[in-house]
Amino acid sequence: MTSLVQPVRVFIDPVEGTPAAVEARRWVWPLLILALCVSASGTLFSLRWDATPDVIRELQASGEMATISEADLTDKIQTTTRKALVGGIAKGVFVMPMVALLLAAILWVVSWLFDRPAHFEQLMSVAALALLPIALYHAVLTLCIAAQHTLSVARVAQLVPSHLGAFLGTLSPKMARVASTVDFFNLWSTGLLGLGFAAATGMPRGRALLLALVLYVMFAGVLMVGLPGAEMAGGGR
Numbered sequence: 538m539t540s541l542v543q544p545v546r547v548f549i550d551p552v553e554g555t556p557a558a559v560e561a562r563r564w565v566w567p568l569l570i571l572a573l574c575v576s577a578s579g580t581l582f583s584l585r586w587d588a589t590p591d592v593i594r595e596l597q598a599s600g601e602m603a604t605i606s607e608a609d610l611t612d613k614i615q616t617t618t619r620k621a622l623v624g625g626i627a628k629g630v631f632v633m634p635m636v637a638l639l640l641a642a643i644l645w646v647v648s649w650l651f652d653r654p655a656h657f658e659q660l661m662s663v664a665a666l667a668l669l670p671i672a673l674y675h676a677v678l679t680l681c682i683a684a685q686h687t688l689s690v691a692r693v694a695q696l697v698p699s700h701l702g703a704f705l706g707t708l709s710p711k712m713a714r715v716a717s718t719v720d721f722f723n724l725w726s727t728g729l730l731g732l733g734f735a736a737a738t739g740m741p742r743g744r745a746l747l748l749a750l751v752l753y754v755m756f757a758g759v760l761m762v763g764l765p766g767a768e769m770a771g772g773g774r
Contacts, residue, residue: 541566547666547729548673555729556736558666562658567665567672568637572629574675579625581679587687588617633668640664644734647748653738663733670725674699711762718757727753 544567546554558567592614596602605613641657641664648655674697681696682688695703700723702708702716730753731746738745 544570544666544669547669551729551732555666555732559659559662559733559736562656562662564637564658564662564665567662567669568634571633571637571665571668571672574629574672574679575633576626576629578675578679578682579628580622581682582688582693583618583622583625585682585685585688586618586621586693587689588614588621591690592617633671637661637664637668640667640730643752644730644737647752648734648738651738651740651748653740655737659737660734663730663737666733667726667730670722670729674722714762718754718761723753723757 543554543558543561543563547558548554592610593602596605596610596613638661641661644660644663645655645657648660678693678697682693685692685696698704699721700717701719702713705716708716727749728746731749732742734740734749735742735745740748
């Protein structure tokens with residue numbers, strides 16, 4: 538029972554609970570919780586999602602709408618819905634554990650660069666615990682989706698307004714991406730990452746928190762701002 542209580546304590550008392558969970562190398566339960574919550578939100582979204590408008594919009598953009606038959610359109614809608622269901626489950630079961638493993642590997646490299654060696658299992662615990670706020674986000678999202686009869690992709694993005702862009706009104710696409718990086722759950726994860734890294738490596742807490750923030754800024758700059766912007770520019774050409 539202690540193996541489950543310690544990760545949960547991270548939500549209540551992160552300053553003391555995170556180091557205790559890292560020392561005990563608790564990563565299995567956090568990963569299971571993460572996989573369950575992400576799979577639940579993805580699965581329920583696929584069941585509530587009305588794919589018809591999105592599929593029609595995609596076909597119109599590609600110029601196929603004028604030539605596709607009604608039967609083929611129905612098949613495409615059903616296929617898209619099934620893909621969303623499989624993708625939602627796979628994201629929780631496969632993708633998120635791989636994200637945690639990749640994050641642990643990055644932390645191992647960082648600990649080596651700063652001459653602060655740590656056991657990999659402790660760093661895996663740091664990664665898994667740091668992703669617990671993301672699990673909480675998906676748990677809240679699941680409850681919000683359950684209250685909807687039908688959903689669109691645009692609507693699901695508005696159900697849990699946790700980032701700065703949701704409160705600033707109309708923004709340019711670039712500024713909207715920048716504002717989306719100031720996200721409550723992501724910053725919470727960053728704080729836990731810093732506390733956990735300090736516990737695993739013995740690095741001073743303030744320095745570890747600053748390092749975690751730098752890593753998040755790098756991650757957000759590339760994956761949340763840079764790549765989406767490059768894709769939009771490519772589409773424009």
